[in-house]
Amino acid sequence: MLEVQTYPTVGEAASAMDDQARFLGGGTLIMNRVNYGDRRFNRIVRTTDASLSEIRVEGDRLEVGAGVTMAAILASRDLDFLSPAARAVGGPAIRNMASVGGNLMAPHPYGDLAVALLALDAVVRMVSGEELSLEDFLARRNGVVRSLLIRRPRGDEFRFRKVSRVKPKGVSVMSMAARLTRSAGRLSGVRVAYGAMASTPVRVRAVESALEGVSLDHAGITAALSAATEGLDPPDDPIASGWYRREVAPVHLRRLLLGEDAR
Amino acid sequence: MNAEYRKDLFADERSDDFDIIGKPVIRQDILGHVTGRSKFYDDHAFDGLLHMRCVRSPHHHARIRSVDSSAAERQGGVVRVLGGRDVPVNTNTLLSLINFGRDDEPLLATDKVGYVGQPILAVVATSVRAAQEAVDAVKVDYEELPHVLDVEEALKPEAPIVNEEYPNNSFDYFDTYDHQKLRFGDVETAFSKADHIVEGEYQMSPIEQAPIETCGAIAAPETNDRITVHTSTQALFFSVGVTAKQLDVSSARLHFIGGTVGGGFGGKVDSHHEPLAALACLATGKPVKYMWDRAEEMQVGGPRGGERWRIKDGVMRDGRIIARAFTGFFDAGAYTRLSSYAVQKSTGHLPGPYSIPNVASNVYCVFTNRTPSTAMRGFGITAVDFAIERHMDKVARAVGMDPIELRILNAYRDGDMKAHRREAKNCALIESCQAVAQKTGWRLSADAARASSKSGGGVGALGVIPETVTDDEGRIGERRRSGLAPEPFSGQGTRGLLPEGHSSNNSSAFGNAPQREDMEAEIERLGFIGAAGVPPTPQGPMDETASSARPIAPSETAHTTHPAGARGGPSLPAAYTQRPASTINQPFAQPPAQAPGTPAAQQPAAAEAESESATTHFQRGVRRPGVSRFISGSRRR
Numbered sequence: 001m002l003e004v005q006t007y008p009t010v011g012e013a014a015s016a017m018d019d020q021a022r023f024l025g026g027g028t029l030i031m032n033r034v035n036y037g038d039r040r041f042n043r044i045v046r047t048t049d050a051s052l053s054e055i056r057v058e059g060d061r062l063e064v065g066a067g068v069t070m071a072a073i074l075a076s077r078d079l080d081f082l083s084p085a086a087r088a089v090g091g092p093a094i095r096n097m098a099s100v101g102g103n104l105m106a107p108h109p110y111g112d113l114a115v116a117l118l119a120l121d122a123v124v125r126m127v128s129g130e131e132l133s134l135e136d137f138l139a140r141r142n143g144v145v146r147s148l149l150i151r152r153p154r155g156d157e158f159r160f161r162k163v164s165r166v167k168p169k170g171v172s173v174m175s176m177a178a179r180l181t182r183s184a185g186r187l188s189g190v191r192v193a194y195g196a197m198a199s200t201p202v203r204v205r206a207v208e209s210a211l212e213g214v215s216l217d218h219a220g221i222t223a224a225l226s227a228a229t230e231g232l233d234p235p236d237d238p239i240a241s242g243w244y245r246r247e248v249a250p251v252h253l254r255r256l257l258l259g260e261d262a263r
Numbered sequence: 264m265n266a267e268y269r270k271d272l273f274a275d276e277r278s279d280d281f282d283i284i285g286k287p288v289i290r291q292d293i294l295g296h297v298t299g300r301s302k303f304y305d306d307h308a309f310d311g312l313l314h315m316r317c318v319r320s321p322h323h324h325a326r327i328r329s330v331d332s333s334a335a336e337r338q339g340g341v342v343r344v345l346g347g348r349d350v351p352v353n354t355n356t357l358l359s360l361i362n363f364g365r366d367d368e369p370l371l372a373t374d375k376v377g378y379v380g381q382p383i384l385a386v387v388a389t390s391v392r393a394a395q396e397a398v399d400a401v402k403v404d405y406e407e408l409p410h411v412l413d414v415e416e417a418l419k420p421e422a423p424i425v426n427e428e429y430p431n432n433s434f435d436y437f438d439t440y441d442h443q444k445l446r447f448g449d450v451e452t453a454f455s456k457a458d459h460i461v462e463g464e465y466q467m468s469p470i471e472q473a474p475i476e477t478c479g480a481i482a483a484p485e486t487n488d489r490i491t492v493h494t495s496t497q498a499l500f501f502s503v504g505v506t507a508k509q510l511d512v513s514s515a516r517l518h519f520i521g522g523t524v525g526g527g528f529g530g531k532v533d534s535h536h537e538p539l540a541a542l543a544c545l546a547t548g549k550p551v552k553y554m555w556d557r558a559e560e561m562q563v564g565g566p567r568g569g570e571r572w573r574i575k576d577g578v579m580r581d582g583r584i585i586a587r588a589f590t591g592f593f594d595a596g597a598y599t600r601l602s603s604y605a606v607q608k609s610t611g612h613l614p615g616p617y618s619i620p621n622v623a624s625n626v627y628c629v630f631t632n633r634t635p636s637t638a639m640r641g642f643g644i645t646a647v648d649f650a651i652e653r654h655m656d657k658v659a660r661a662v663g664m665d666p667i668e669l670r671i672l673n674a675y676r677d678g679d680m681k682a683h684r685r686e687a688k689n690c691a692l693i694e695s696c697q698a699v700a701q702k703t704g705w706r707l708s709a710d711a712a713r714a715s716s717k718s719g720g721g722v723g724a725l726g727v728i729p730e731t732v733t734d735d736e737g738r739i740g741e742r743r744r745s746g747l748a749p750e751p752f753s754g755q756g757t758r759g760l761l762p763e764g765h766s767s768n769n770s771s772a773f774g775n776a777p778q779r780e781d782m783e784a785e786i787e788r789l790g791f792i793g794a795a796g797v798p799p800t801p802q803g804p805m806d807e808t809a810s811s812a813r814p815i816a817p818s819e820t821a822h823t824t825h826p827a828g829a830r831g832g833p834s835l836p837a838a839y840t841q842r843p844a845s846t847i848n849q850p851f852a853q854p855p856a857q858a859p860g861t862p863a864a865q866q867p868a869a870a871e872a873e874s875e876s877a878t879t880h881f882q883r884g885v886r887r888p889g890v891s892r893f894i895s896g897s898r899r900r
């Protein structure tokens with residue numbers, strides 16, 4: 001049988017978790033599994049803890065609760081830079097439910113928001129108080145997340161692009177995010193992340209290093225484009241083949257970096 | 264985008280009062296759908312609703328040695344486990360309701376399974392999850408059997424028997440043949456006289472209907488010992504009939520409520536959910552829901568069947584197709600469902616919209632160890648149409664001809680005799696080709712551009728049922744014993760000859776007599792009154808031109824591409840001249856054979872209809888007070 005357990009605090013909920021339990025955020029992933037008769041878990045754990053849906057602002061440092069929904073991101077002036085990524089998730093009904101924490105757990109090819117957070121060097125704060133980089137978190141993907149710590153990007157340095165065949169609600173062929181920090185007119189300390197190009201959202205270090213010290217123009221990014229899929233083995237799925245993803249990635253990366261319109 | 268209507272075409276054959284296209288029309292059910300108020304079967308809530316899940320075969324083909332559901336029955340929430348022995352009439356075939364085919368498919372498999380996903384047990388429990396867990400706990404001991412997944416492999420002597428009711432892996436037609444035959448003219452002789460032989464093979468895959476609402480039904484006890492069934496069925500009365508039969512109850516005890524179908528496309532006619540849900544309702548006295556999940560919809564739901572078609576054409580240098588032979592294989596999957604009918608439907612469609620004086624086809628409804636296929640939008644037609652049109656392009660390449668001109672040259676014209684022995688009427692392929700060519704800037708020759716569906720039809724051999732060579736090959740079981748090739752006339756069977764003008768079923772070539780007087784067609788209701796308003800006359804002996812026309816002689820099977828009015832000019836060779844109008848109209852103007860003593864009072868009515876035709880030519884729909892005009896309305900009848 002399937003049991004639903006509700007706890008008043010996220011701490012109690014986290015301590016109720018085991019292999020047979022799934023933590024319910026917005027339910028857009030878990031309820032799908034329930035409807036499909038997934039018998040790998042027999043408990044759904046949820047919490048009514050309001051602190052999970054808080055957005056706290058301290059200067060340009062933001063703390064976003066794991067229960068904050070995509071719709072809440074879109075409604076938040078402080079999180080305006082995340083709007084394009086939040087809007088890329090599902091339709092309005094999904095965005096009303098889908099949470100930031102759940103997006104970190106979303107299986108391929110989902111998890112577009114996590115791609116944006118990865119490029120922003122977000123830090124994951126677990127319920128236990130442990131803090132770790134989003135990249136490290138994605139590598140193990142377990143535990144209950146309390147919030148994400150994000151530093152607000154400056155100016156237009158943050159870019160996000162989702163590529164899908166169906167608009168506006170299509171599933172990702174790929175999604176891409178970049179934080180193009182500059183120093184003395186040249187790119188420096190750039191972050192680039194892809195979604196749907198590996199089993200989880202990933203940072204693309206080959207592209208990041210190829211962008212180090214170059215100018216942001218056609219000539220400057222040439223090396224980055226040739227390294228667009230270096231070290232990646234994009235998966236085949238019903239949305240696109242790995243081959244296709246590899247072939248089109250440089251095109252979309254160029255559009256992302258140079259801010260070109262796709263149409 | 265503005266639509267453009269070619270109202271110039273056939274303007275004299277219809278009244279120009281169409282006023283729907285181009286205007287917004289509100290779908291009658293859309294208000295309920297967009298406001299979320301349409302009730303689908305799953306929107307009906309019941310206290311204490313039980314849920315059903317099935318134990319399904321993981322094998323293509325296996326004997327069931329034993330089934331152990333004892334652990335499942337002890338699990339929490341499990342109310343009942345049903346097997347084939349609990350179904351009063353476990354074996355059924357959908358078309359048994361119209362006496363077509365033999366019962367061949369169990370509702371729940373007992374002895375063996377014939378496809379992956381075939382249901383064996385139905386578990387009824389208090390929740391979907393409890394039912395799923397009970398399904399996991401059922402132990403079935405299978406003895407795997409060799410399986411066959413290809414239609415032609417299945418017809419070979421060594422193929423495993425898929426369906427015990429049809430041990431030759433093919434549906435039995437007319438208790439005689441293992442295929443549906445079509446014979447028209449003499450393809451073998453025509454092939455020998457053709458300049459080119461063009462052959463092609465075309466394969467279409469199964470297609471899942473993929474409705475948004477998965478198939479299902481809820482059966483709930485009603486007062487007076489009745490059962491209410493809310494169902495997604497597309498075929499409510501099929502479902503009632505099947506349920507009454509399989510549960511062995513009077514249909515008066517079944518109260519079926521349907522009508523809101525969340526996407527059907529043919530995939531909701533198989534009527535498997537209703538009997539199972541109703542059976543569980545009878546067994547438990549509780550409301551029971553049986554609903555497929557998405558994976559079941561895709562794996563177990565009957566798709567459009569895969570089809571393989573081979574076409575062999577005999578073509579003259581100028582592009583005229585004088586013979587066409589088909590060999591078709593319809594993949595029924597493990598059980599018949601509607602595939603037997605799809606084969607007949609496709610046969611009636613041959614040889615496509617082209618006048619070909621010699622046609623033969625063998626079409627097989629083949630059993631394989633695949634998901635049983637069923638209805639889907641134009642099943643039996645779409646695949647063979649794809650094959651025919653691909654083949655027309657291949658023929659065009661073979662003779663070096665423009666593909667559209669090839670179609671215009673060979674297209675049916677009004678008055679041509681079709682291979683299923685009915686005269687072609689209301690043809691419009693030529694005009695469609697011309698319109699497409701014009702819109703796409705495709706250059707047509709002057710002849711092709713001038714051609715008309717209304718002229719040049721029924722000329723010579725193309726207007727009559729030719730002398731037809733028959734055969735008795737492919738009797739039930741013969742193929743399995745001897746490995747006979749599937750193509751028409753491929754064996755050494757006895758050949759017969761049907762005289763010219765003779766239809767295949769020994770009845771009048773132009774329609775059977777009605778069984779009852781009140782079934783007599785009312786000409787004014789049908790709207791069609793002979794092309795030139797010729798009064799019905801008894802059919803006399805075939806006129807000389809017609810009866811001397813040899814179907815296989817290529818020179819006599821040509822369509823003229825001259826426009827109406829230019830017919831039969833003195834410079835044309837004799838073969839291109841038209842038959843006199845009276846002989847053109849004789850066949851279809853002949854009233855169905857009347858019993859002696861039919862009241863002569865019918866005559867004035869016919870005369871009235873005729874005089875009306877002088878002005879309006881064709882009539883659309885019905886003109887009776889209180890009756891929709893569109894009961895039998897269509898553009899050209």
